[in-house]
Amino acid sequence: MFDPNELMRLAIDVCREGIAAGQTPFGCAIAIGDKVVARSHNSVYRTGDITAHAEINAIRTACQVVDDFFLKGAVVATTCEPCPMCMAALHWARVDTVYYGTSIADAKSSGFNELRLSAARLLSLGGSSVQLVGDILVDDCRELFNLWQASSERPPY
Amino acid sequence: MFDPNELMRLAIDVCREGIAAGQTPFGCAIAIGDKVVARSHNSVYRTGDITAHAEINAIRTACQVVDDFFLKGAVVATTCEPCPMCMAALHWARVDTVYYGTSIADAKSSGFNELRLSAARLLSLGGSSVQLVGDILVDDCRELFNLWQASSERPPY
Secondary structure (H helix, E strand, C coil), X not given: CCCHHXXXXXXXXXXXXXXXXXXXXXXXXXXXXXXXXXXXXXXXXXXXCCCCCHHHHHHHHHHHHHCCCCCCCEEEEEEEXXXXXXXXXXXXXXXXXXXXXXXXXXXXXXXXXXXXXXXXXXXXXXCCCCEEECCCXXXXXXXXXXXXXXXXXXXXX | CCCHHHHHHXXXXXXXXXXXXXXXXXXXXXXECCEEEEEEECCHHHHCCCCCCHHHHHHHHHHHHHXXXXXXXXXXXXXXXXXXXXXXXXXXXXXXXXXXXXXXXXXXXXXXXXXXXXXXXXXXXXXXXXXXXXCCCHHHHHHHHHHHHHHCCCCCC
16 A cells, blocks of 8 residues: 555645646545556646546546546545545545545635535544545645745635 | 526436436536526446536536636526535535435435435535525425436446
């Protein structure tokens, strides 16, 4: 299995690529076994698709790569705690474990219109078996918001 | 504004098209003002994309049609209460009102791996301003599950 920190480094790298391309500061990487099957950043601004969060993009790519709409055994690293849309998508995809860096509260502080519902609480209330671990490379992940705010003049959504 | 029952009829019609094409029994229609901007059924089986729920598909289409990642003023009719993924996506899209027919509990009874969290509770816990109204043409919407179970041999997910 991929080392969580190593996978998070890939998520951070793709997040930085997104920021450099004018996108918002969220990155995600998905591995199954020792293979990385998807790396994506948020692309809402580029695509005009409000659902194009980093995790949704990565799930969609991973489904095509493995040719299955279930991603069993998948390990996910995402720079920010998944919003309810993304956390529920990861539940539907039946991934094993989700590692995240910074929190929904940090994203909300940066101006994003987040629902105030943590990923852990969504899983608990919903009765999901997806495992969730936060605070992975959290300082590096939090720094991505600063990088984005310094580089972009696009209004937050 | 579109009459909710009229919009739900469109969602039911596209759901039936999906069932006839071997897809799962969920349909969604979105209107802005007096114009229908999207009608979609679930297409997870066809696309292999686990995120391709009816509402996500309809949101993605609507964003392209109106050329905006916010769907302000949008009214949505969906044959089944939105799952947390779809409800949160509708929040991100800033739609006005979501009308739904049957419930997440009905979908769960039909074998779908639903999180046990109602759309109303997600909105309440999350602090969303999206309006939500259930039980629209509920008998017709519930009948879609029976139609699907009679017509499909695919396992539920």
